[in-house]
Amino acid sequence: xxxxxxxxxxxxxxxxxxxxxxxxxxxxxxxxxxxxxxxxxxxxxxxxxxxxxxxxxxxxxxxxxxxxxxxxxxxxxxxxxxxxxxxxxxxxxxxxxxxxxxxxxxxxxxxxxxxxxxxxxxxxxxxxxxxxxxxxxxxxxxxxxxxxxxxxxxxxxxxxxxxxxxxxxxxxxxxxxxxxxxxxxxxxxxxxxxxxxxxxxxxxxxxxxxxxxxxxxxxxxxxxxxxxxxxxxxxxxxxxxxxxxxxxxxxxxxxxxxxxxxxxxxxxxxxxxxxxxxxxxxxxxxxxxxxxxxxxxxxxxxxxxxxxxxxxxxxxxxxxxxxxxxxxxxxxxxxxxxxxxxxxxxxxxxxxxxxxxxxxxxxxxxxxxxxxxxxxxxxx
Amino acid sequence: xxxxxxxxxxxxxxxxxxxxxxxxxxxxxxxxxxxxxxxxxxxxxxxxxxxxxxxxxxxxxxxxxxxxxxxxxxxxxxxxxxxxxxxxxxxxxxxxxxxxxxxxxxxxxxxxxxxxxxxxxxxxxxxxxxxxxxxxxxxxxxxxxxxxxxxxxxxxxxxxxxxxxxxxxxxxxxxxxxxxxxxxxxxxxxxxxxxxxxxxxxxxxxxxxxxxxxxxxxxxxxxxxxxxxxxxxxxxxxxxxxxxxxxxxxxxxxxxxxxxxxxxxxxxxxxxxxxxxxxxxxxxxxxxxxxxxxxxxxxxxxxxxxxxxxxxxxxxxxxxxxxxxxxxxxxxxxxxxxxxxxxxxxxxxxxxxxxxxxxxxxxxxxxxxxxxxxxx
Numbered sequence: 199x200x201x202x203x204x205x206x207x208x209x210x211x212x213x214x215x216x217x218x219x220x221x222x223x224x225x226x227x228x229x230x231x232x233x234x235x236x237x238x239x240x241x242x243x244x245x246x247x248x249x250x251x252x253x254x255x256x257x258x259x260x261x262x263x264x265x266x267x268x269x270x271x272x273x274x275x276x277x278x279x280x281x282x283x284x285x286x287x288x289x290x291x292x293x294x295x296x297x298x299x300x301x302x303x304x305x306x307x308x309x310x311x312x313x314x315x316x317x318x319x320x321x322x323x324x325x326x327x328x329x330x331x332x333x334x335x336x337x338x339x340x341x342x343x344x345x346x347x348x349x350x351x352x353x354x355x356x357x358x359x360x361x362x363x364x365x366x367x368x369x370x371x372x373x374x375x376x377x378x379x380x381x382x383x384x385x386x387x388x389x390x391x392x393x394x395x396x397x398x399x400x401x402x403x404x405x406x407x408x409x410x411x412x413x414x415x416x417x418x419x420x421x422x423x424x425x426x427x428x429x430x431x432x433x434x435x436x437x438x439x440x441x442x443x444x445x446x447x448x449x450x451x452x453x454x455x456x457x458x459x460x461x462x463x464x465x466x467x468x469x470x471x472x473x474x475x476x477x478x479x480x481x482x483x484x485x486x487x488x489x490x491x492x493x494x495x496x497x498x499x500x501x502x503x504x505x506x507x508x509x510x511x512x513x514x515x516x517x518x519x520x521x522x523x524x525x526x527x528x529x530x531x532x533x534x535x536x537x538x539x540x541x542x543x544x545x546x547x548x549x550x551x552x553x554x555x556x557x558x559x560x561x562x563x564x565x566x567x568x569x570x571x572x573x574x575x576x577x578x
Numbered sequence: 579x580x581x582x583x584x585x586x587x588x589x590x591x592x593x594x595x596x597x598x599x600x601x602x603x604x605x606x607x608x609x610x611x612x613x614x615x616x617x618x619x620x621x622x623x624x625x626x627x628x629x630x631x632x633x634x635x636x637x638x639x640x641x642x643x644x645x646x647x648x649x650x651x652x653x654x655x656x657x658x659x660x661x662x663x664x665x666x667x668x669x670x671x672x673x674x675x676x677x678x679x680x681x682x683x684x685x686x687x688x689x690x691x692x693x694x695x696x697x698x699x700x701x702x703x704x705x706x707x708x709x710x711x712x713x714x715x716x717x718x719x720x721x722x723x724x725x726x727x728x729x730x731x732x733x734x735x736x737x738x739x740x741x742x743x744x745x746x747x748x749x750x751x752x753x754x755x756x757x758x759x760x761x762x763x764x765x766x767x768x769x770x771x772x773x774x775x776x777x778x779x780x781x782x783x784x785x786x787x788x789x790x791x792x793x794x795x796x797x798x799x800x801x802x803x804x805x806x807x808x809x810x811x812x813x814x815x816x817x818x819x820x821x822x823x824x825x826x827x828x829x830x831x832x833x834x835x836x837x838x839x840x841x842x843x844x845x846x847x848x849x850x851x852x853x854x855x856x857x858x859x860x861x862x863x864x865x866x867x868x869x870x871x872x873x874x875x876x877x878x879x880x881x882x883x884x885x886x887x888x889x890x891x892x893x894x895x896x897x898x899x900x901x902x903x904x905x906x907x908x909x910x911x912x913x914x915x916x917x918x919x920x921x922x923x924x925x926x927x928x929x930x931x932x933x934x935x936x937x938x939x940x941x942x943x944x945x946x947x948x949x950x951x952x953x954x
Contacts, residue, residue, distance in 0.1 A: 329911045331842040354912045400915050401922035469707045479939050531900065534774075534929060535937035538708040539733045542930055543781075544772040552774060552929065556907060556922070557915045564911060566852060 201499040208266055215274040218247055224278050230405035231550070234397065235359055236282035238318065244285060245315025251289040254297055259310030265506050269447055276451035279547065281554055282405025286448060287356055288312070291441045292319040295365045295382065299425030299433055304384065308363060320361035322352035322411055323434060329354075330567050332367075332434065333376040337413065339368035339383060344420050346383060348391070348413040354561075358409025359397055362387045366413075367430050380430035384422040391416030402553030438563065439512050442519040443505055445562045449522035450498050453491050453529055456551055460484060460533045467537075480536060487529050494522045513575035520568035523558035530555050586649055589631070589642075593650040596626060597657035606658055607917060613777050615697075615739055616661050623665055624694025628654070630669045632879075633676045637688035643879035644813070648820040648871060655824025656831065659927040664778035666821045667735045671698030671744045674810045675757065678798030683757055687742060696741035700814075701731035701784055702807045708733075709936025711807045713746045713753030716786060720749075723793050725756055727764075727786040737782025738767040744797060745786075746807050753803035757795040764789040775923070775930030812885035813878060815892035815935055819871040822895035822931045826864050826902040829924035833857075833906035836913075853909060860902045867895040886948040893941040899928035 204212075222243060230236045244250050252267035254260025261267075272286045293312045296304060296319075311317030328334040337350025348368055355361075364385045373379030385392055395410030425433050461484060464475040474480050498518050504511045530552045534541045541548040559565045582590070600619050609616055623629055631646040633639025640646060655662030672691035675683060675698070690696040703710035716729030727747060734743065742759045758765060764787040773781060798806055834857070837847040847853050874891040877884050903925035907914030914921050932938070 324912065327841075329842065329913075334842065399917035401917065401926065402915070467706055469705060469710075477939070479942075527904065531929065534933060535939060538706050538937065539703075539781075539933055540706045542774045542776075542933055543770050544774070545770075549774040553926070556904075556925065557912075559908060560911055560915065564908070566908075569852075 201496070202266060202269075202502060204266060208270060211267060212270045212274065215249060215271055216277075218249065219274055219278045219280070222247075223275075223280055223283060227278070227280070227405070230282050232404075234399075234404055235407040236405055238315075238360060240283055241288075241318050241360070242315035244283065245313060250285055250315055251293050251297075251309070251313045253289070253294065254309050254313050258297075258305050258313070260313045265502070268444075269502060272444055272447045273451035276448040277455045279452070279455070279551060279554060280405070281403035282407065284356055284406060286444050287321075288319050290444050291437070292321045292365055294437060294440060295321070295424060295433065296384070298437075299382070301421070303421065304424070308384070311362075317362045318357055318360045319363050319365065320355050320357040320411075322355050322364050322366045324352060324354050326351055326353050330564055333431070335367060335369060335380065337366070337368040338371045339381060340371060341420070342417075345417045346420060346423065348383065348385065348416040348418065350413050351395070352411040352413075353395075354398070355409055355411050356406055358411060359394055359407035364392075364411065365424060367434060368413075369430075370428075373428070377431040378428050380434075381427050382424040382430045382433055383418060384424050385413070385416065385418055389416055389418060401556055402550065403557060404553075439510075439515050440505065441562050442515045442568075443501060445558065446494075446498050446515065446518040446522045447502070449519070449526050449558055450491065450494050452551070452555065453487075453494070453522065453526050456526075456530055456533055456548075457484070457487050457491060459547060460487070460536055463537060474536065483532055483536070487532070490525050490529070494518070494525060498522070513572050516563070516568040516572050519562065520559070520565045520572075523555075524565060526555045526558055582645075582649070585642075586646060589646050590649040590653055592626070593628060593653035594657070596623065596628065597654045597661075601654075601658045601661055603920070606661060607920075607923075610660050610777050610923065613772055613780065615780065616664055616778050619661055620665060620668055621694040623654075623668075624692060629665070629694065630672060630676075630688075630692040633669070633673065633688065633692060637676070637684055638692035639676070639688070644816055644875040645872060645879055647817060648875045651817060651820040652824040652827070652871075655821045656827040659821070659825040659828055659924050660776065660778050662824055663776045663821055663927060663931065666817055667699070667779050668697055670735055670814070671700050671740060671742060671757075673814065674700045674744045674755070674806070675797060677810060678755065678802075678806055679757070680794065680797075682794060683797065687757070690741065697736045697739045699734050699736040699740040699743050700746075700807070700810065701734040701737075701743040702746045702811065703732050703734075704730070705732065707936070707940070708933045709811065709940045711746060711804060711811065713748040713803060716745060716747045718745075718747035718749050718754065718756055720793065721790075724790045725793060725795065727756065727758060727789040727791065730783055730785040732783050733770065734782055734784050735779055737784055738769055738780050743784060745784075746803050749800055749803070752801035753807075754800045755797035755803045755806050756791060757797055758786070758789060758791055762789045762791060773930060775926035775928070776934070809883070809885070811935060812888040813883065815888040816871065816874045816878060818931055818935055819867070819874065819888075819891040819895035822892070822899040822928060823864070823867050823871050825924050825928050825931065826860075826867065826895070826899040829899075829903040829906040829921050829928075830860055830864060832919070832921050832924075833860075833909050836919075837909050847909060856905050856909065860905060863898040863901060867891075867898040870894050886945055889941040889944045892935065893938050893945075896928065896932035897938070900925070900932055903928045 252263040255262040369379040467474045631640030635641030704712035704715040718725045768783040906921045
């Protein structure tokens with residue numbers, strides 16, 4: 199342990215975030231789950247508290263903090279199982295596209311709002327026909343004078359209903375190459391031709407507003423192209439390292455929380471006249487979980503260091519994302535067994551945990567995609 | 579027993595046709611969200627004789643074997659796991675009553691249940707552990723010609739909807755089963771709300787406050803309640819295994835249709851070797867679960883009821899349902915997480931079945947005890 203160099207400031211910040219979660223987030227969990235969305239007000243409060251976009255520099259209204267602050271926020275939010283108030287997605291996955299590739303004008307225009315929570319962001323990559331196969335995306339962007347005309351459908355877009363700004367991947371239909379034709383664009387809420395489709399019903403993450411987005415002759419000014427034309431695919435690939443790292447961070451923190459529930463329950467629950475924790479099988483199961491979590495944690499913390507040092511740890515990040523998500527899936531099922539019938543009740547945290555975690559082996563790249571690329575990194 | 583009889587094949591086909599004809603996806607998704615019991619489907623299933631196939635004809639049962647009930651439930655769950663689980667539990671209390679109840683009780687209650695007029699449930703547990711059989715918290719004392727019942731049973735299926743409960747009570751130094759009608763004074767229901775799965779079957783705690791029932795409501799002999807409850811819940815595990823088997827098949831069918839149609843990277847998902855091997859694993863697990871479930875039912879029908887085999891079947895089939903539905907979701911990708919594609923519900927129902935009546939550890943305790951025997 200102790201691979202990461204957390205300072206006293208970091209530790210103080212963690213306690214603040216934790217307290218914020220307890221006061222401002224946890225009490226609303228059920229309300230947001232039932233509404234299937236988090237009110238925009240909650241995003242603004244997060245912004246006011248200084249918990250959005252720690253990476254954005256002071257120049258653009260941000261605090262200009264290091265990546266460990268993002269790690270802390272992500273871990274503390276995962277610990278309370280918050281899905282809808284997707285600070286990690288906004289701060290550490292979408293906003294970095296603008297922060298890294300945006301022009302000075304774009305940064306000045308959008309980043310302060312991203313930091314304050316006035317602008318909620320989403321990234322629109324996945325399409326009904328292009329899931330794992332990102333290269334298969336069909337949304338088109340055609341230049342027409344000073345404007346770009348966008349047509350296409352995006353699906354499974356997190357923050358899809360709430361988003362005020364979309365980072366969109368679309369291709370120039372005149373370029374045949376699967377990758378070279380793809381560019382990124384910034385599309386604002388309210389742009390004519392940009393509409394939301396169905397708010398999608400799903401197994402878990404109920405407070406997360408997942409939706410389809412439709413673009414029909416949607417015209418945006420030329421200056422809304424993000425980064426270099428034709429570099430869309432490269433930018434996506436570059437930023438996916440952090441996206442997957444963030445997933446792994448949330449997974450490991452989520453697993454640590456679930457293990458805490460399980461240990462506490464095993465001590466407290468009396469079965470056949472004695473605490474569940476007296477069962478050898480239960481002890482072994484919890485010992486296995488603790489071991490797996492610690493192995494994942496050690497590997498992950500090293501990766502966080504490498505990522506902060508700017509190293510290319512693409513394959514390792516995939517290993518961490520895939521291993522931690524698969525671990526979580528198995529663990530929450532075993533924890534449900536431990537809790538027994540009361541774990542099945544939606545009034546217990548285990549039921550929601552079980553529903554929420556199933557997507558972790560799928561989003562941000564499926565386990566199968568992770569393994570494909572890991573194999574490539576082995577020279578296969 | 580490696581072939582079903584012609585009659586059993588006909589029953590399977592009838593159940594399959596029934597499920598296909600009666601179960602509409604959109605309606606069911608709404609029922610599941612609302613936690614509504616599928617009343618119309620249940621009534622129709624009763625009309626067509628799909629409830630209590632292994633109960634005596636005299637009381638409107640099918641007069642057939644457990645294997646017939648197994649193929650029926652398997653086919654209904656294959657089409658829809660949540661409806662199948664609700665139907666699987668519909669006659670829970672009646673199935674128990676049929677084994678040991680007096681003729682008077684059976685005449686009074688079984689036809690109602692099997693004709694789709696009344697739901698029923700066994701109320702055996704008092705703790706948080708799935709599969710718990712306890713008679714400590716709920717006591718029944720004889721007072722004149724009546725039993726006076728006090729205490730609370732937990733996690734009772736059909737709680738709040740059932741017309742009667744078969745309650746495992748402490749009677750003196752032993753335990754007994756007593757039938758308690760739901761409308762008796764002093765009986766109260768505390769609904770436990772929405773669950774991970776099985777959401778068309780309400781679950782509740784049932785409390786008894788000086789509830790009086792006639793002495794004749796005793797089921798079987800006084801003092802044998804625990805043995806009865808053990809035997810009944812063992813037998814019921816065959817039906818749970820059948821539900822899990824159908825759930826696994828249902829996820830598998832949906833997955834198969836999807837991977838043959840969905841194209842990524844220029845190929846159908848079914849053309850990737852990793853998909854193929856996942857499918858092979860699923861096919862093997864389903865085959866094994868089917869074999870052990872059918873065998874447990876067949877052995878019971880031959881009059882050689884084997885509780886250990888029932889535990890094995892329940893544990894195996896539920897694990898299969900979990901693994902098959904989990905991998906089906908994986909092959910569906912993001913769509914697998916979406917309600918519309920139904921495999922997410924298979925997964926929730928599978929986990930619910932796995933925990934109900936005791937998760938793997940509970941079954942392993944039973945299996946090991948029987949495998950090891952006495953150690954001197």
